[in-house]
Amino acid sequence: MTSAQQLRLPETVLSAMWSALPSVAERTVAGVVAEVPSYADAFSGRMGRTIGKAVQQALEGFLKEATDPHPGQGASSIGPALDGAYTLGRGEARSGRSTDVLLAAYRVGARIAWRDLSAIAVSHGLAGDALALFAELVFAYIDQLSAFSVSGHADELALTGLARQRNREQLASQLLNKAEAEHLIMAAERADWSPPHTLTAVALPVSQERGVVGMLDPRTLRAADDSHDPAGNAVAILLVPDAGGPGRSRLFESLAGRCAVIGPTRPWMDVASSVHRVMRAVELNLAAQMTVDTDDCLTDLVLRADPDALDDLRAKVLAPLADLRPTAKDKLIETLRAWLLHHGRRDDVAATLFVHPQTVRYRIGQLRELYGDKLEDPTTVLQLTLALGAAPTG
Known part of the structure; x- marks a missing residue:
């Protein structure tokens, strides 16, 4: 912030500004409410008192900073205002308002405060160069306040976000571990999580x-x-x-x-x-x-819920094919699977395998020789259907 030593406001100007400070604060708050829709309902209850106090502290801190005759001690004069700005930022995060809304409020507040304070200065004949320096101090000060509020906002989001994330992870863990209903409901409340259907x-x-x-x-x-x-x-x-x-x-x-x-x-x-x-x-x-x-x-x-059991079932029901050459065995297994899925309809089996129906007839004849009457046994048919219904697991 520009050194306050360079600004010398006449006592009459200072006195007038201090006297007007409460009304300036009220008009600043009213202007923010009117021009920033998100604040329409904010100035009620505890949050409203916090915001009003922050505005008052900010204006008081500025007048002290802008007229402090002692170099190097400016930080102590605006300390409460900066603390108030930081607290305001944290409160805004808890209220769900973004930094964009917060900074918009600062811009509106700065414009109204500058308009009122500069009008007082001009009415008391403050010189142009002093008025320009006064403006520089106002907006540098607002930048400081804004930065502290943004920092508070970020810190609050980081803190609450981390806690919420941790609580939601714990909720997910309890869901996976099939916790009791009452424990899940409490965990959802801690996580600020509205349960879906x-x-x-x-x-x-x-x-x-x-x-x-x-x-x-x-x-x-x-x-x-x-x-x-x-x-x-x-x-x-x-x-x-x-x-x-x-x-x-x-x-x-x-x-x-x-x-x-x-x-x-x-x-x-x-x-x-x-x-x-x-x-x-x-x-x-x-x-x-x-x-x-x-x-x-x-x-x-x-x-495939039990891959070992499926492998054993496949080995058992395909045992009649065990002595065949791999190529011949694979063709008969492929034909047997299609025959089971299509309930023995030869033309459908042929279309699935892209072979002639006579080829299907020949292969089914081979399978009947190998299995005998078992291909007519419902238990064997069921076992073959299960065994061949999924791809090999091994």
Whole structure:
């Protein structure tokens, strides 16, 4: 701030300014309310008293600073005003107003205060060079106050944001651990989190998370986890509110072009089952190239729930083919799978395999020779269907 030693205001001017200070403060507050819509309801209750006090302190601090005859002691004269500006910034952050709104209020306040104070100076015949220096001091002082308020605003956001983030991580952890309902409700209150009707788990690479979160419901939780896909890449688990029904298509749009897995929609307290399913899909590498809905992969998920058991079942039901050459064995397995899926309709099997129906007839004849009457046994047919319904796990 420009040295106050250079400004010498006559005692009559100073006296008039001090006398007018309360009314100047009132007009400043009224001007901010009128010109900055976000402050229309702010000057009531505790916050209103804090703002009014900050305006009064600011004007008093300025007059003391601008007329302090002792060099090097200016900081002590405006200390309370700067503290008030810092406190104001923190309060504004808690009230949800941005720094843009806060700085707009400062600009309006500075204009009104300067208009009133300069009118007093001019009415008492203050010289032009002194008036110019006075203006310089006013706006330098406002810059100081603004900087302290912005700093307070940032500190409050950092403090409350960190606490909220920590509480939401704890809430997500309790959801995954299936905590009791009363504990989940208390955790949601601590996290300042309004529970949705449902939550849907989404797994995606950590590298793609930032581009997605901004498009999702602000209540989306992130599960603190060290999950990885089969390639060793870190995976983020998001719990997205109310993404069922019509919301599911919007969720797909948000995840377009990403290797994400979308789990089933569950009541918010039961989201752990959705997380379990998406992680199982990740383990099976079902979303290696695109966004996948686990609702479309239920067969794979069921059949591959126990990979060792599936391998054993495959070995058991394919034992009649064990002595064949690998090429012949693969062709018969492929034919048997298509025959089961198409319920023995030869033309459909041929179309699926891109072979002639006579080729299908020949291969089915080979299979009947190898399996005998077992191909007519419902239990064997069921076992073959299960064994061949998913890709080999080994």
